Amino acid sequence: MRFSKDDANKLLQIMQARRDVRGNRFINTPIEDEKLQMILEAGISAPSVGYSQPWRFVIIKDNKIKESLVQNFEDENTKAKAIFKDKTLYHKLKLEGIKEAPINIAVLYEPKEEAVLGMTSMKKMGEYSVVCAVENMWLMARALNIGIGWVSILDEKKVLQSIKAKKNTQLIAYLCVGYVDKFYEESELKTLGWEEEKELSEVVTLC
Numbered sequence: 210m211r212f213s214k215d216d217a218n219k220l221l222q223i224m225q226a227r228r229d230v231r232g233n234r235f236i237n238t239p240i241e242d243e244k245l246q247m248i249l250e251a252g253i254s255a256p257s258v259g260y261s262q263p264w265r266f267v268i269i270k271d272n273k274i275k276e277s278l279v280q281n282f283e284d285e286n287t288k289a290k291a292i293f294k295d296k297t298l299y300h301k302l303k304l305e306g307i308k309e310a311p312i313n314i315a316v317l318y319e320p321k322e323e324a325v326l327g328m329t330s331m332k333k334m335g336e337y338s339v340v341c342a343v344e345n346m347w348l349m350a351r352a353l354n355i356g357i358g359w360v361s362i363l364d365e366k367k368v369l370q371s372i373k374a375k376k377n378t379q380l381i382a383y384l385c386v387g388y389v390d391k392f393y394e395e396s397e398l399k400t401l402g403w404e405e406e407k408e409l410s411e412v413v414t415l416c
């Protein structure tokens with residue numbers, strides 16, 4: 210299959226329009242099964258080291274589980290607030306959308322017991338493969354006008370307990386997924402002045 214320049218431009222447009230969505234933007238509209246399926250298909254289309262496909266996607270809709278995740282976030286965010294005690298902006302930020310998003314997805318890494326091609330020297334490649342799946346999901350969701358927010362201010366062990374994950378699995382991403390009232394045009398953290406955007410020239414080095 211060959212793609213056109215227009216296709217490539219469209220892909221770049223989707224990438225540039227992807228945003229991290231938090232609880233202030235999610236709306237109640239349920240996500241259609243067919244669209245959730247497309248997001249998950251995008252996830253499993255990702256590259257993986259040695260074609261190990263070491264991912265597992267746990268879909269969470271249950272309010273009790275979500276409540277335990279909110280508590281988990283609150284506890285961890287209290288510690289984070291102490292770290293950023295001099296930055297008043299941190300205390301005002303909404304940094305998750307666990308309850309507001311109709312669906313949460315925990316994306317897990319399930320390491321293989323046997324050796325994996327490509328992972329004999331660099332041991333983190335399994336985890337990185339799962340991150341590739343996450344980005345695919347994020348982009349597919351955006352193409353479907355669905356928002357995703359990645360929440361990482363969480364105690365990983367407690368998340369794994371809450372979702373009854375198998376032993377030896379790792380939490381790579383906790384995603385809040387839902388329709389939104391609007392997508393911001395740029396990163397919210399840029400708009401709020403938390404971080405500046407880096408230019409391409411600042412991050413490319415010739416060697």
Ligand SMILES: Cc1cc2nc3c(=O)[nH]c(=O)nc-3n(C[C@H](O)[C@H](O)[C@H](O)COP(=O)(O)O)c2cc1C
Pocket residue numbers: 227228229230231303304305359360361362395396397398399
């Ligand atoms: C690995 C990872 C972890 C993140 N964790 C959080 C988080 O815990 N809470 C949050 O509000 N945003 C989180 N984000 C979203 C980033 O803040 C966001 O991607 C960044 O500000 C750029 O904005 P944009 O994604 O809207 O372009 C995370 C993003 C990544 C890639």
